[in-house]
Amino acid sequence: MVTTVTSYADARYRASTGMGYDGVVRISGGGQYGTGALLFDGRAVLTAAHLVAGATASLSVAFQTGSGTQTYSVSHTVVNPNYLVWSSSNADLALVWLSQAPPLGANRYDIYRDSNEMGQDFTLVGYGQLGTGATGAVTSNTAALRVQAHNTFDADAATLKSYLGPSMAWLPMLGTQLAADFDNGTSTQDALGRLVGLQNVGLGLNEGLIAHGDSGGPAFLAGKVAGVASYTSSLSHGDINPDLDAQHNSSFGEMAAWQRMSSFQQWIDQSMRARYPNAPTRPDEVQKQVSEGHSGTSYTYFLVQISGTRTSTSTSPLISVDYATRDGTATAGSDYVATAGRLNLYPGEGHAVVPVEIVGDTVREANETFYLDVFSPVGGTLGADVVKLTAVRTILDDDLPLI
Ligand SMILES: [Ca+2]
Ligand SMILES: [Ca+2]
Numbered sequence: 083m084v085t086t087v088t089s090y091a092d093a094r095y096r097a098s099t100g101m102g103y104d105g106v107v108r109i110s111g112g113g114q115y116g117t118g119a120l121l122f123d124g125r126a127v128l129t130a131a132h133l134v135a136g137a138t139a140s141l142s143v144a145f146q147t148g149s150g151t152q153t154y155s156v157s158h159t160v161v162n163p164n165y166l167v168w169s170s171s172n173a174d175l176a177l178v179w180l181s182q183a184p185p186l187g188a189n190r191y192d193i194y195r196d197s198n199e200m201g202q203d204f205t206l207v208g209y210g211q212l213g214t215g216a217t218g219a220v221t222s223n224t225a226a227l228r229v230q231a232h233n234t235f236d237a238d239a240a241t242l243k244s245y246l247g248p249s250m251a252w253l254p255m256l257g258t259q260l261a262a263d264f265d266n267g268t269s270t271q272d273a274l275g276r277l278v279g280l281q282n283v284g285l286g287l288n289e290g291l292i293a294h295g296d297s298g299g300p301a302f303l304a305g306k307v308a309g310v311a312s313y314t315s316s317l318s319h320g321d322i323n324p325d326l327d328a329q330h331n332s333s334f335g336e337m338a339a340w341q342r343m344s345s346f347q348q349w350i351d352q353s354m355r356a357r358y359p360n361a362p363t364r365p366d367e368v369q370k371q372v373s374e375g376h377s378g379t380s381y382t383y384f385l386v387q388i389s390g391t392r393t394s395t396s397t398s399p400l401i402s403v404d405y406a407t408r409d410g411t412a413t414a415g416s417d418y419v420a421t422a423g424r425l426n427l428y429p430g431e432g433h434a435v436v437p438v439e440i441v442g443d444t445v446r447e448a449n450e451t452f453y454l455d456v457f458s459p460v461g462g463t464l465g466a467d468v469v470k471l472t473a474v475r476t477i478l479d480d481d482l483p484l485i
């Protein structure tokens with residue numbers, strides 16, 4: 083991660099444990115290093131396809147949390163099918179599933195589902211090469227420092243192509259990549275200002291950019307993954323070259339692109355749903371009581387089902403609801419993993435599940451309950467005058483008393 087600070091080891095740019103970034107992981111495999119983010123089901127890690135698509139060696143995923151560094155193996159990998167079909171740089175996304183439950187202290191993230199990213203300031207987090215905007219990336223990140231920086235989403239990458247033509251050697255698919263340039267507060271290094279007329283010196287000297295090793299890392303808006311780091315470029319057009327040193331090294335005057343999660347959410351959601359073990363598909367299959375287990379986590383599922391007809395029009399094909407867990411006698415963090423997000427039902431889907439992780443232990447306890455609230459429906463209703471639905475789960479203690 084290249085930032086504008088004089089020292090890239092500056093504590094202000096560390097994404098230290100306990101700051102909300104403990105679900106940002108370092109991915110290793112095939113001699114490559116990259117970054118990823120643990121998604122809301124606590125099993126799937128979102129990253130870039132180019133890190134994993136050709137990896138013959140097995141991948142591993144390292145977490146840094148308050149309980150130290152823990153490394154997990156991967157049980158399954160799915161690369162976005164369009165990565166192989168569309169031209170390079172497009173649909174550069176993969177999901178990898180952990181072979182076992184990760185640390186409870188690792189944050190789980192929803193994806194950012196609204197399409198109002200442009201113009202917003204975001205936080206990028208990763209394990210990439212270190213450097214400054216003035217020097218570019220100068221050193222590999224052998225200490226596996228997790229670093230954060232900030233930037234502003236400037237444009238859809240396809241817009242750049244429409245201005246630059248052959249000066250940009252690739253063809254981003256419309257609406258699928260978020261571009262940001264690396265500003266230092268001057269118009270001279272305002273890459274997208276000079277190249278495509280998007281004058282905006284952004285956060286000035288407070289900006290950062292991705293570098294090697296940050297690939298697959300998250301760009302956060304409101305604590306949700308809005309983008310997945312994909313590539314950087316030193317762009318020029320005719321005699322205009324905003325790059326500070328005219329070298330492709332993540333310096334001031336370059337740009338980067340993130341795959342845009344709001345345009346890939348259907349693929350992400352449906353890929354995850356396809357791998358939930360024993361998920362119910364009908365109300366009579368829903369288990370309202372779940373055995374706690376003794377270690378790791380297991381799932382309980384809440385089923386969201388459409389009854390009646392969709393009210394959405396073709397311009398709004400989604401039905402969605404927001405959801406959030408809530409403590410009853412069970413406590414989030416020790417008995418189950420709190421989760422909150424938005425669930426979409428896509429065209430052709432009549433139901434979907436919200437998985438919640440149940441925390442196993444060997445402590446003798448009472449049976450305990452928690453709730454899932456469902457609210458803010460879009461494209462449908464919860465029922466006349468109903469603003470919130472609540473379902474309850476009982477965690478059955480399965481530990482013997484000490485005798
Ligand atoms: Ca910028
Ligand atoms: Ca700019």
Ligand SMILES: [Ca+2]
Nearest residue numbers: 325329331333
């Ligand atoms: Ca450069």
Ligand SMILES: [Ca+2]
Nearest residue numbers: 375376443444
């Ligand atoms: Ca137990």
